[in-house]
Every structure is written in structure tokens, then in C-alpha cells.
Amino acid sequence: MAVADQERARAELRGVASVAEASVTAEDPAPFVSLYQQRWESTDEALAQARAELVAVGGPDEVAAFDKVVEQVNEYRSVADAAMTTVLNTDKDSIMASAQEIQQQLRPPGLKAIVALEELANEQRGKLADEQAAADRAADAAECLRERRDFNVELAVQAEVIDNAAPAPTEHTFAVRVVNHRDDAVLLAHLVEFVERRNVAVHAEHTVGHE
Numbered sequence: 663m664a665v666a667d668q669e670r671a672r673a674e675l676r677g678v679a680s681v682a683e684a685s686v687t688a689e690d691p692a693p694f695v696s697l698y699q700q701r702w703e704s705t706d707e708a709l710a711q712a713r714a715e716l717v718a719v720g721g722p723d724e725v726a727a728f729d730k731v732v733e734q735v736n737e738y739r740s741v742a743d744a745a746m747t748t749v750l751n752t753d754k755d756s757i758m759a760s761a762q763e764i765q766q767q768l769r770p771p772g773l774k775a776i777v778a779l780e781e782l783a784n785e786q787r788g789k790l791a792d793e794q795a796a797a798d799r800a801a802d803a804a805e806c807l808r809e810r811r812d813f814n815v816e817l818a819v820q821a822e823v824i825d826n827a828a829p830a831p832t833e834h835t836f837a838v839r840v841v842n843h844r845d846d847a848v849l850l851a852h853l854v855e856f857v858e859r860r861n862v863a864v865h866a867e868h869t870v871g872h873e
Contacts, residue, residue, distance in 0.1 A: 664712045664715040664716050664719070664720065664786055665783050665786045665787050667708045667709070667711040667712035667715065668708070668709075668712045668728075668779055668782055668783040668786065669779075669783050670704075670708040671705050671708035671709045671712060671735075671779055672776055672779035672780055672783065674701055674702075674704040674705035674708055675701075675705050675735065675738075675772070675775060675776055675779065676776055677701040677704075677705075678698065678701040678702055678705060678742060678772075679738075679742070679768065679769075679772040679773075679776070681694050681697050681698045681701055682694075682698060682742045682745055682746060682768055682772075683765050683768055683769075685698065685746060685749050686745065686749055686757065686761045686764050686765055686768075687758070687761050689754070691746075691749045691750055691757075692750070694746075695746065695750065698742075698746060702739065705735070709732055709735065712728065713725070713728055713729075713732070716728055724786075727782060727785075728782060730778075731775070731778040731779055731782050734771075734774055734775045734778050735775045735778075735779070737771055737775070738771040738772045738774070738775040741767060741768060741771045741772075742768060742772065745764050745767060745768050748764065749764070
């Protein structure tokens with residue numbers, strides 16, 4: 663991953679700066695030379711891997727921005743190499759007298775290169791976060807669309823089969839009249855029945871022939 667390699671390069675570059683400044687005030691700067699070279703090799707390796715990944719997955723603008731940062735790193739390399747050469751080839755008393763001046767020459771370009779690598783890594787990290795967020799939103803939208811489609815299908819089936827099915831059209835329909843049977847109608851029926859029974863009884867008393 664380009665971001666990880668850029669961060670590793672930044673860490674190695676900080677190591678380069680620490681070794682270079684420590685060699686200035688060391689009693690014997692010779693042991694620092696091999697460590698200084700190892701740090702630069704690790705820095706170059708991380709930078710090469712980061713660039714290769716950017717070329718593979720990034721755009722030309724990202725590669726160009728990375729190359730500008732590498733230029734700043736190489737500018738610091740020139741200053742640091744010159745300082746290490748001075749420390750190794752100058753007597754200790756002279757170096758100690760000019761140690762502060764040498765360190766002041768080392769720090770600005772070193773800090774500039776380190777900060778540039780950090781900012782580049784942060785930009786790459788932000789881009790990756792935006793891409794991941796966009797992918798998550800797209801996945802969520804697709805999932806919502808799928809759930810909505812399933813929901814509409816379920817509603818259609820439910821409406822057709824169970825809950826809201828429309829009644830089938832009837833054939834040969836006729837008007838229907840609703841009769842409300844109230845209590846007074848029932849009472850009237852009883853009275854009519856009673857009168858009819860009395861009429862039958864009266865007719866029975868007046869039989870034919872009066873016998």
C-alpha cells in the first residue's frame with residue numbers, strides 16, 4: 663500500500679536525520695557512517711515501493727506530487743552527505759567548534775522533507791477514506807434498492823392473494839332492499855293474529871240453523 667510505504671520512508675528519513683546530527687557531536691563519528699547508509703537504503707527502498715504502487719493504482723497527478731517530495735528528500739540527502747563528509751574529514755576540535763552551525767544546516771531541509779512525506783501520506787489516506795465512503799454509500803444504496811424491490815413484490819402478492827384483493831365481478835346482479843324489522847311491526851302482527859282468531863270464534867257461535 664502506497665500510504666504505508668510513504669510512512670515507512672518518513673520514519674526512515676527521521677532516522678537518517680537523527681544519525682546525521684548525532685555524528686556531529688560524537689567523539690568518533692566513524693561508527694555512524696554505516697548506520698547512516700543503512701537508513702538511506704531503507705528510505706530509498708520504501709520510496710521506490712511507494713512510487714511503484716502509485717504508478718499502478720494512482721493517477722499522473724499523484725505520481726507527480728510524489729516525485730516532487732522525492733526531490734525534497736534528495737535535496738536533504740545532498741546536505742546530509744556534505745555534513746557527514748565534513749565530520750569525517752575534519753579534526754574533532756574544529757567540528758565541535760562548528761557543530762551547532764552544521765546542525766542548523768541539516769535541520770531545515772531534513773524537516774522539510776519529513777513534513778512533505780507526512781503531508782503526502784495524509785492526502786493519500788484521505789483519498790482512500792473518501793473512496794471507501796463512496797463505495798459504502800453505493801453498497802448501501804444498492805441494498806436499499808433491493809430491499810425496496812422485495813418489499814414492493816411482497817405487497818403486490820399480499821394485496822392480490824390475502825389482504826386487499828378486489829372482489830370478483832358478479833353476474834346477473836339485482837337490487838336488494840333491506841327491511842328493518844322493528845318492534846312495532848312485530849306487535850302489529852300479533853294484534854292481527856288475535857283479531858283473526860276472535861273472528862273465527864264468533865262465527866263458530868252462530869252456527870247454521872241455530873241448533
